[in-house]
Amino acid sequence: MSAPHDHASSTVSLEALTQLLETIFLRHGTSSEVARVLAANCANAERDGAHSHGVFRIPGYVSTLKSGWVNGHAVPQVEDVAPGFVRVDAGNGFAQPALAAARPLLIEKARHAGIAVLAIRNSHHFAALWPDVEPFADEGLVALSVVNSMTCVVPHGADRPLFGTNPIAFAAPRANAAPIVFDLATSAIAHGDVQIAARKGEKLPVGMGVDSLGQLTQDPKAILEGGALLPFGGHKGSALSMMVELLAAALTGGNFSFEFDWSNHPGAKTPWTGQLLIVIDPSKAAGQNFAQRSEELVRQMHGVGLKRLPGDRRHLQRSRSMAQGIALDEQTLGQLRELAGE
Numbered sequence: 001m002s003a004p005h006d007h008a009s010s011t012v013s014l015e016a017l018t019q020l021l022e023t024i025f026l027r028h029g030t031s032s033e034v035a036r037v038l039a040a041n042c043a044n045a046e047r048d049g050a051h052s053h054g055v056f057r058i059p060g061y062v063s064t065l066k067s068g069w070v071n072g073h074a075v076p077q078v079e080d081v082a083p084g085f086v087r088v089d090a091g092n093g094f095a096q097p098a099l100a101a102a103r104p105l106l107i108e109k110a111r112h113a114g115i116a117v118l119a120i121r122n123s124h125h126f127a128a129l130w131p132d133v134e135p136f137a138d139e140g141l142v143a144l145s146v147v148n149s150m151t152c153v154v155p156h157g158a159d160r161p162l163f164g165t166n167p168i169a170f171a172a173p174r175a176n177a178a179p180i181v182f183d184l185a186t187s188a189i190a191h192g193d194v195q196i197a198a199r200k201g202e203k204l205p206v207g208m209g210v211d212s213l214g215q216l217t218q219d220p221k222a223i224l225e226g227g228a229l230l231p232f233g234g235h236k237g238s239a240l241s242m243m244v245e246l247l248a249a250a251l252t253g254g255n256f257s258f259e260f261d262w263s264n265h266p267g268a269k270t271p272w273t274g275q276l277l278i279v280i281d282p283s284k285a286a287g288q289n290f291a292q293r294s295e296e297l298v299r300q301m302h303g304v305g306l307k308r309l310p311g312d313r314r315h316l317q318r319s320r321s322m323a324q325g326i327a328l329d330e331q332t333l334g335q336l337r338e339l340a341g342e
């Protein structure tokens with residue numbers, strides 16, 4: 001798939017893109033439920049301008065499904081294990097259908113106990129993490145999620161990669177606006193953005209990664225071909241990445257980023273790891289209205305000169321996409337249509 005917006009572009013509606021992606025997933029070996037969930041996730045990412053995890057990922061999904069590495073027909077097994085704990089065995093399927101299956105029970109528990117944890121194991125997460133948390137905040141809940149990925153990040157102070165790019169996403173409701181949401185890789189840059197830079201022939205900023213000799217490099221290809229990424233913020237990002245390995249893998253029963261071996265599955269791209277979500281009902285926690293307090297924090301942040309909150313860029317892009325359609329270059333659209341058999 002070409003890098004985003006390199007060529008003349010056309011626009012598609014969210015509905016048309018979702019339908020096209022659903023056809024692709026169905027055609028390449030998923031159940032209708034898995035196709036529905038993944039298509040919506042990926043189309044929403046493209047709508048919001050989250051290009052490293054939008055349609056750019058479709059060939060990766062397709063080659064992974066073709067390789068037999070992931071079970072596109074897996075039916076997640078939801079286990080109600082404790083008043084505040086839900087477990088899901090994703091059955092070697094994708095993480096998002098597992099979350100969708102567990103969501104009603106997770107919300108019920110969070111509202112009842114004030115907090116609930118969801119541990120997903122035996123799952124593949126190949127997407128942005130904000131779509132997993134944002135809908136909880138839309139319902140007045142606070143949500144935090146972590147997922148580990150594949151080994152490509154050198155822990156701070158080490159000399160070889162061990163961690164994944166291990167993102168953390170957080171969502172909290174506001175009284176008068178869309179929820180506060182941030183979603184960030186604990187690496188200095190997401191692996192997807194390195195791939196996009198390599199395709200475009202662009203240099204990276206200093207400090208993102210190292211080459212095969214462990215030397216700092218701005219060349220994305222040197223990072224992808226034998227090199228590695230660095231954590232963001234030195235020892236601080238490295239500690240957060242370690243935390244993600246513990247919460248997303250050790251706690252859920254999933255694989256650490258360094259544990260799986262896809263060498264017998266040529267073409268497979270998705271990491272077979274774990275995901276943890278923590279959902280809090282703020283009405284049980286604070287005496288004051290949480291959403292009003294969020295609003296006050298944002299007001300104060302703007303008051304000290306802040307122009308952009310995490311999520312602002314996405315929401316702006318979302319409004320544009322909904323008004324004007326989602327821009328896709330002709331080559332990418334052609335490739336998607338081909339994969340859909342059109």
Ligand SMILES: NC(=O)C1=CN([C@@H]2O[C@H](COP(=O)(O)OP(=O)(O)OC[C@H]3O[C@@H](n4cnc5c(N)ncnc54)[C@H](OP(=O)(O)O)[C@@H]3O)[C@@H](O)[C@H]2O)C=CC1
Nearest residue numbers: 127128129149165167182183184185190310311312313314
């Ligand atoms: N499934 C997986 O295993 C993995 C998935 N990923 C995904 O990759 C995606 C990209 O991650 P990453 O490259 O770290 O994300 P970015 O560095 O682009 O953005 C991180 C967060 O910071 C916000 N932000 C960025 N710039 C500013 C700014 N100048 N002022 C205020 N807020 C800002 C973003 O908001 P906004 O979105 O509005 O720009 C976003 O919430 C994520 O969606 C992540 O989940 C990453 C690693 C592994």
Ligand SMILES: O=C(O)C1=NCCCC1
Nearest residue numbers: 126127149165190191192
């Ligand atoms: O961009 C990344 O980093 C990743 N995205 C999907 C899963 C693997 C890592």
